[in-house]
Amino acid sequence: xxxxxxxxxxxxxxxxxxxxxxxxxxxxxxxxxxxxxxxxxxxxxxxxxxxxxxxxxxxxxxxxxxxxxxxxxxxxxxxxxxxxxxxxxxxxxxxxxxxxxxxxxxxxxxxxxxxxxxxxxxxxxxxxxxxxxxxxxxxxxxxxxxxxxxxxxxxxxxxxxxxxxxxxxxxxxxxxxxxxxxxxxxxxxxxxxxxxxxxxxxxxxxxxxxxxxxxxxxxxxxxxxxxxxxxxxxxxxxxxxxxxxxxxxxxxxxxxxxxxxxxxxxxxxxxxxxxxxxxxxxxxxxxxxxxxxxxxxxxxxxxxxxxxxxxxxxxxxxxxxxxxxxxxxxxxxxxxxxxxxxxxxxxxxxxxxxxxxxxxxxxxxxxxxxxxxxxxxxxxxxxxxxxxxxxxxxxxxxxxxxxxxxxxxxxxxxxxxxxxxxxxxxxxxxxxxxxxxxxxxxxxxxxxxxxxxxxxxxxxxxxxxxxxxxxxxxxxxxxxxxxxxxxxxxxxxxxxxxxxxxxxxxxxxxxxxxxxxxxxxxxxxxxxxxxxxxxxxxxxxxxxxxxxxxxxxxxxxxxxxxxxxxxxxxxxxxxxxxxxxxxxxxxxxxxxxxxxxxxxxxxxxxxxxxxxxxx
Numbered sequence: 001x002x003x004x005x006x007x008x009x010x011x012x013x014x015x016x017x018x019x020x021x022x023x024x025x026x027x028x029x030x031x032x033x034x035x036x037x038x039x040x041x042x043x044x045x046x047x048x049x050x051x052x053x054x055x056x057x058x059x060x061x062x063x064x065x066x067x068x069x070x071x072x073x074x075x076x077x078x079x080x081x082x083x084x085x086x087x088x089x090x091x092x093x094x095x096x097x098x099x100x101x102x103x104x105x106x107x108x109x110x111x112x113x114x115x116x117x118x119x120x121x122x123x124x125x126x127x128x129x130x131x132x133x134x135x136x137x138x139x140x141x142x143x144x145x146x147x148x149x150x151x152x153x154x155x156x157x158x159x160x161x162x163x164x165x166x167x168x169x170x171x172x173x174x175x176x177x178x179x180x181x182x183x184x185x186x187x188x189x190x191x192x193x194x195x196x197x198x199x200x201x202x203x204x205x206x207x208x209x210x211x212x213x214x215x216x217x218x219x220x221x222x223x224x225x226x227x228x229x230x231x232x233x234x235x236x237x238x239x240x241x242x243x244x245x246x247x248x249x250x251x252x253x254x255x256x257x258x259x260x261x262x263x264x265x266x267x268x269x270x271x272x273x274x275x276x277x278x279x280x281x282x283x284x285x286x287x288x289x290x291x292x293x294x295x296x297x298x299x300x301x302x303x304x305x306x307x308x309x310x311x312x313x314x315x316x317x318x319x320x321x322x323x324x325x326x327x328x329x330x331x332x333x334x335x336x337x338x339x340x341x342x343x344x345x346x347x348x349x350x351x352x353x354x355x356x357x358x359x360x361x362x363x364x365x366x367x368x369x370x371x372x373x374x375x376x377x378x379x380x381x382x383x384x385x386x387x388x389x390x391x392x393x394x395x396x397x398x399x400x401x402x403x404x405x406x407x408x409x410x411x412x413x414x415x416x417x418x419x420x421x422x423x424x425x426x427x428x429x430x431x432x433x434x435x436x437x438x439x440x441x442x443x444x445x446x447x448x449x450x451x452x453x454x455x456x457x458x459x460x461x462x463x464x465x466x467x468x469x470x471x472x473x474x475x476x477x478x479x480x481x482x483x484x485x486x487x488x489x490x491x492x493x494x495x496x497x498x499x500x501x502x503x504x505x506x507x508x509x510x511x512x513x514x515x516x517x518x519x520x521x522x523x524x525x526x527x528x529x530x531x532x533x534x535x536x537x538x539x540x541x542x543x544x545x546x547x548x549x550x551x552x553x554x555x556x557x558x559x560x561x562x563x564x565x566x567x568x569x570x571x572x573x574x575x576x577x578x579x580x581x582x583x584x585x586x587x588x589x590x591x592x593x594x595x596x597x598x599x600x601x602x603x604x605x606x607x608x609x610x611x612x613x614x615x
Contacts, residue, residue: 002087002101003027003073004182005199006163008173008218009190013069014059016192020199021052021073026257026403027101027195028075029604031086034059035097035165036069043167045097047072047086051604068170068220070163070193072099077126088165089128091135092120095167096145098131101195102159102180110155130156134164146217149174150230153213159360161210163193171220176230177210181358181386184208184216184225186239191218191225196356196382197242198401208237209384240384258404258496258602262588263455266448268399268409269581272416279445282438284423288377288393295375295392297428300347302327303374305334305365309407309491310353310414315484316580317351317418323577324426324440335361338368346373352394354378355402355410357385366390379417381410395421405608406495408588411488412581419444419578443575447582450572454585457569461586464551464567465593468522474501475513475548476587478526479536485526485580489587496602497595506539517548524590525565526583529555530576540564551590553583 003024007013017034025032032055033047040063048058052073072087088097104110107126110133115121119132130152138148145166153160159179166172175182175193185192185200185207192200197207208225210216214235217226227235254260277284289296302321304314311333318329332342334352338361344350350369354362357380366376366387378387378394381402388394397413423440426432432440468474474493478486487503494501504513506525517523523543527536537560543550544564552565555573562568569586571579595602 006193017071030081100127105158313414482526492591
């Protein structure tokens with residue numbers, strides 16, 4: 001969840017590191033720091049509580065020379081966010097500096113042992129334990145740094161992506177990973193490190209994705225990177241070229257990444273469907289289904305594992321697959337699934353959904369399912385990430401980098417891929433009538449243009465948002481395919497405005513939540529014109545009878561709900577199963593504008609980070 005940047009090469013390291021931290025700040029913004037081996041040979045560590053901008057201010061009068069360095073932006077796990085606990089951490093001798101993403105689960109016992117041997121600690125972090133352990137082994141065994149790193153990592157339980165500097169060897173960075181992403185960028189006589197490719201792409205498109213228990217030895221005097229594992233076995237890695245450009249990771253004139261990414265959704269979904277949805281041939285083609293037809297279409301059941309927003313997309317996927325493919329689907333929180341001793345075997349297909357492809361709980365669920373013999377299908381956004389590499393097959397959502405912490409375009413991208421997956425399987429199994437299949441293909445292809453019409457309501461939604469900024473609680477209601485939309489709308493509001501919100505199936509309101517409704521409780525109801533419309537009308541009347549204030553999401557031309565609601569937002573007509581792709585957008589905008597009215601930082605909400613790489 002923290003952001004790691006490293007540089008070794010011919011240019012000044014500090015500007016590269018700071019620019020990289022800014023591009024990774026969505027991964028953590030409690031504190032930031034940088035370690036440099038300066039031109040005069042000193043190891044200088046500068047760090048401070050707060051954001052990268054605070055670090056820049058702090059170092060204004062400091063020595064930032066040198067062509068090698070590591071930098072970090074933190075999302076706190078062990079130890080409160082403050083300057084002492086910020087990374088990098090240095091060893092007792094002052095010779096080693098380390099940055100770390102992940103959690104060292106056995107840090108307490110390791111720390112206790114080191115204290116007993118006379119090692120002194122300055123912070124409350126698990127990370128400092130690792131740098132002190134490495135130095136202790138190095139001195140005790142009189143060995144080189146790589147050997148000390150390998151021996152220390154053998155003692156570590158947990159997840160890590162680390163980068164290490166040695167004051168006495170300014171020509172080298174040692175990096176390693178386990179269950180936490182780390183990318184090595186390879187340029188012309190220079191090397192880069194990043195938690196993902198965003199801080200690297202400005203300088204090179206050639207990268208190597210480290211595998212679990214890999215160690216990279218990056219040396220100024222080599223033209224390539226040496227890769228070994230913790231057993232000191234040589235590892236061969238293919239250098240990959242990444243398809244990413246700077247425009248994708250800049251705001252592009254929008255005030256926030258979140259708003260940019262909301263407005264990118266029509267193009268992103270068109271990109272997601274390109275080469276897969278062929279309207280002329282009335283066909284959906286997913287290579288994963290073609291290549292693994294037997295395992296997928298003969299599955300006894302599908303089990304979808306995911307977290308957060310991806311879990312909400314999974315609930316929509318469940319309805320799509322069961323309706324179109326006639327295969328039972330279970331949706332599990334990955335964090336619960338991995339500890340639940342699930343009854344699964346080779347007849348089951350496990351679908352793992354994660355925007356980053358690095359979500360720790362989802363990755364652990366994948367490994368558990370593989371051990372039980374299940375076939376694994378991954379749905380991810382980040383190319384080359386851990387989950388795609390761990391699965392049997394899968395589909396990328398291809399919506400481009402998502403920088404805003406609150407997911408928007410990744411959600412609709414995931415729902416789009418799940419829709420295409422259901423269509424591809426349903427056709428292969430013969431469980432969907434041809435006319436219905438053609439209609440769905442045609443309407444799915446029309447969704448990006450209909451999304452543009454919804455986005456034209458942005459100013460209207462902003463005006464509605466101003467009215468409800470006062471609220472301390474919100475209720476979101478939906479039914480059928482739109483129940484997960486209600487859950488996702490409530491989550492967005494919670495994430496960025498810090499207003500308590502809950503999503504419910506509308507019919508369940510009478511089983512408890514109705515007690516909360518009064519004139520101070522805004523209720524968002526997704527009441528589009530589908531087979532459950534009359535039921536939702538009754539729910540709205542129940543709310544109004546108790547003086548609740550209703551914001552209704554309705555289909556264009558609806559008059560009944562509009563006459564009942566206090567505020568309404570109209571959506572273009574579409575098929576019921578595709579309504580979530582349109583109905584989600586006004587809820588994203590509602591959350592965004594309420595948060596802006598409250599003066600919140602929508603791109604970097606408190607206590608949250610984009611990629612949850614720890615439990």
